[in-house]
Amino acid sequence: MIEAIWRIESARLIAGLTRVVGDIGTAEELAQDALVAALEQWPAQGVPERPGAWLMGTAKHRAIDLVRRRKTLERKHEEIGRDLERDQDSLELDAIEEEVGDDLLGLIFTACHPVLSKDARVAITLRVVGGLTTEEIARGFLVPVSTVAQRIVRAKRTLAEAHVRFEVPAGADRDARLASVLEVIYLIFNEGYSATAGEYWVRPALCEEALRLGRILAELTPTEPEVHGLVGLMEIQASRLGARVGPSGEPILLLDQDRARWDRLLIRRGLAALGRAERLGALRPYGLQAAIAACHARATTAEETDWARMVGLYDALVQLAPSPVVELNRAVAVGMAFGPASGLDLVDALVNEPALKSYHLLSAVRGDLLRKLGRSEEARVEFERAASLTENVRERDLLHRRAAECVAERMAG
Amino acid sequence: MRVLILAKEGNQSEAATPPTPDAMAEYQKFNEELVKAGVVLEAGRLHPSSQGKRVRFDGKKRTVIDGPFAETKELVAGYWLWQVRSVDEALEWLKRAPYDGGTFEIREVVEYEGM
Numbered sequence: 001m002i003e004a005i006w007r008i009e010s011a012r013l014i015a016g017l018t019r020v021v022g023d024i025g026t027a028e029e030l031a032q033d034a035l036v037a038a039l040e041q042w043p044a045q046g047v048p049e050r051p052g053a054w055l056m057g058t059a060k061h062r063a064i065d066l067v068r069r070r071k072t073l074e075r076k077h078e079e080i081g082r083d084l085e086r087d088q089d090s091l092e093l094d095a096i097e098e099e100v101g102d103d104l105l106g107l108i109f110t111a112c113h114p115v116l117s118k119d120a121r122v123a124i125t126l127r128v129v130g131g132l133t134t135e136e137i138a139r140g141f142l143v144p145v146s147t148v149a150q151r152i153v154r155a156k157r158t159l160a161e162a163h164v165r166f167e168v169p170a171g172a173d174r175d176a177r178l179a180s181v182l183e184v185i186y187l188i189f190n191e192g193y194s195a196t197a198g199e200y201w202v203r204p205a206l207c208e209e210a211l212r213l214g215r216i217l218a219e220l221t222p223t224e225p226e227v228h229g230l231v232g233l234m235e236i237q238a239s240r241l242g243a244r245v246g247p248s249g250e251p252i253l254l255l256d257q258d259r260a261r262w263d264r265l266l267i268r269r270g271l272a273a274l275g276r277a278e279r280l281g282a283l284r285p286y287g288l289q290a291a292i293a294a295c296h297a298r299a300t301t302a303e304e305t306d307w308a309r310m311v312g313l314y315d316a317l318v319q320l321a322p323s324p325v326v327e328l329n330r331a332v333a334v335g336m337a338f339g340p341a342s343g344l345d346l347v348d349a350l351v352n353e354p355a356l357k358s359y360h361l362l363s364a365v366r367g368d369l370l371r372k373l374g375r376s377e378e379a380r381v382e383f384e385r386a387a388s389l390t391e392n393v394r395e396r397d398l399l400h401r402r403a404a405e406c407v408a409e410r411m412a413g
Numbered sequence: 414m415r416v417l418i419l420a421k422e423g424n425q426s427e428a429a430t431p432p433t434p435d436a437m438a439e440y441q442k443f444n445e446e447l448v449k450a451g452v453v454l455e456a457g458r459l460h461p462s463s464q465g466k467r468v469r470f471d472g473k474k475r476t477v478i479d480g481p482f483a484e485t486k487e488l489v490a491g492y493w494l495w496q497v498r499s500v501d502e503a504l505e506w507l508k509r510a511p512y513d514g515g516t517f518e519i520r521e522v523v524e525y526e527g528m
Contacts, residue, residue, distance in 0.1 A: 004501035008450070051505075101449075204524075208496060215451035242524070265454060265494070 001047065002038055009052040010035075010131040013059060015103035018166050020063050024110060025156035028128060030066070034059040104129075105168045105220045108213075111155075112181040115162045120155035121184045123148050129216075130209050140206045141191060178221075182230050182286060185213050189234050193241070194251075200394065202245055207238050218273070225280035228273045229287030235270030236293040239263040251398050255302040267297045285321040288313050292329075307337035324353040325361075332365055340372040360389035364399060371406055380406035415454065415522040416503045418493040422515035423486055427461050439511035451496070452506060458491040486516070494522075 010031060017027035034055045048054040111125040126132045126140075134152065138145040169177040192206025214231040221227050243261035244252050274294055277287040292313045299305040314330035327350055335343020347366050356362045367382030380403045387399035432440070447453045459465075465480035482488060497503045503519050510517070 001501055001505070004499055004505040007498060007502050008505055208498075212451040212496065216449065219449045219451075269454070 002035070002042060005038075005047075005051045005055070006035055007131045009055055011104060011107065011129050012052070013055055014128050015107035016056065017059055017063055018107055018110070019103050021066060022166065023156070023160050024107070024124070024128060024166075025160060026066070028156075030059045030062050031055070033062055101220055102168055104216070106166050108181055108217060108220075109169060109177055110159065110164060110166055112177075112184045113159060113162075113164050114176065114180045115164060116155050116158055118184070118187060120151050120158070121180070122187055123151040124155040125184050125213070126188065126209060127152055129213060132209070140203065140209075178224060178226065181217065182226060185210050185217070186230060186234070186286075188213070189237070193237060194392070194395075200249065202241060204238075204241050207234070207241060210234060211238060222276075223280065225277045226284050226286045228277035228280065229284060229290050232270045232273035232277060232290035233286055233293055235266045235273055236290060236297050239266035239270065239297065249394055251394055254296060255305075259300065259302075262297070270294070270297065283316070285317060288317045288320070292317070305336070307333055311337050324350055324355045325359070327353075328356065328359075328362055328365060335369050335372075340369045344369040344373065358389050360386040360395075360399070362386075363389065364402075367402065367406075371402075371409070376406040376410040380410075414497060414499070415524060416495050416497055416500065417520045417522055418495060418503070418507060419489045419518040419520065420491040420493075420515065421487060421518060422490040422512075427463070427481060427485055427488065436511075443509065443511050447493075447495070447506060453493060454496050455494040456492070459489060462488050490515075 013031045013034070014024065014027045017030050018024050021027055021030065037058050038051070038055060042048070108125070108129055111128055112121050116124070122141075123137055126137045127134065132140075134148050135145055138148040141148070189207055189210035192203045192208075192210065194202065211231075211234050214227070214234055218227050218231045239262045240254070240257060242263065243257040243259070244254070246252050270290065271294055274287065274290045277283060277290065283291055292310055295306050295310045295313070310333040311330065314326065314333050317326050318330060328347065331343050331346035331350070334346055344366070347362070347369060350356055350362065351366075363382045363386035367379045367386060370376075370382060371379035383399050383403035383406060387396045387403065390396050390399065431437070444453065444456060461481065463481040465482065467478040467480075467482070469476040469478060495503055495506070497506070500519060500521060507517055507519060
């Protein structure tokens, strides 16, 4: 029960406290102290009527003590203006509950600050914004608890040492900072959507955490097109979660999925988010990816997919965010729209791309196109190569199976 | 996980009169808080059961029953679909709802079969 209350209140609590005490580390400790107090008192005295306000009140008192102690220390050096400062402090503390939205946004921007490594950003965001425990984060990412704990400790230290200001960035800085936030959310989503390692192909809990963060962010920044773009992308991709895993845990590729199992609610939400992004201006990279995902979502059968439209969207994406992986995906769409030979030409041009050297999907895509062209033996080699390059057990099995199918086709032919 | 919240508002479920503006404002404020927390996937209110129909199945036979339905206390007046991490979390949210009557039921939705 107290765990559930923590889940609901912790982000707002830590956000409000961070604004007062200045750094996330101290704010989280104060919030944790309040939680410990709750664990001690609530079982005996009963859960207060407004548990969030209780936690905030308790943490606030401790924050006041702390700020006063700090001020006392400082006053030894500078005596001037102390009463004024103290007045301002209490004023700020009173305002804690009123500026929750801005504080929460400030917390998200701080946790996703580019000064931190990607791993650190992911860990501290899930911890302070998502309200997850270190153990839960470790389980989600299949890494030891100590690794996550270390990442969080180091992240807090880095933020303090870099004197990262607790603020909602404005102006020229804002786009870069927002990009960093969106990157973190999408990283979390993707780790759940196609796990890079381990026994399971998807881990829906991580997708749900990412979606929740995205939905919260969309409420906080309703005029940011890329936030809606990312939410739309995640909603639509998540709509396929139940369909992209077979009965024994094996991955099922998009075009082979049973579309009746796609989650209509998430598709509808995703298309609505995409619509919001579109109304805010020309689509940017996340919005374009959402629009691409929407091409699949709108098609009742795989055959109805508007591949030509998708190629156009990929063209726009390549312009805005060129990357070998995007080029590869574009090649897939081209292969579907204009025939496997055209797709293969594009893929072949990517074979020597350093970033794709050990990317299993390059081989998988190439294998697929070769197979469609009847070049089964070459296709088999590519599928085997792809299998040797993936760390995910389920995906490896699928690729081996596809290689075996090529052998069967060759025997038949 | 997803949970479905069934609002069994007792007599209010059957009232053709909408809730008072004050009650609506309170509800909207609460709903907004839930949306901002990324909890609400969907929400809706239902017309009174007098406009509802039931189909009873008995082997190959189908019987259509017109509303209103008798068991007022069990009638659903509205629903929410929430995304939460536990039933406890849903319970915590629900307890904060600004209602002063009725019964609200939390039911977990079966998801990701075979995983």
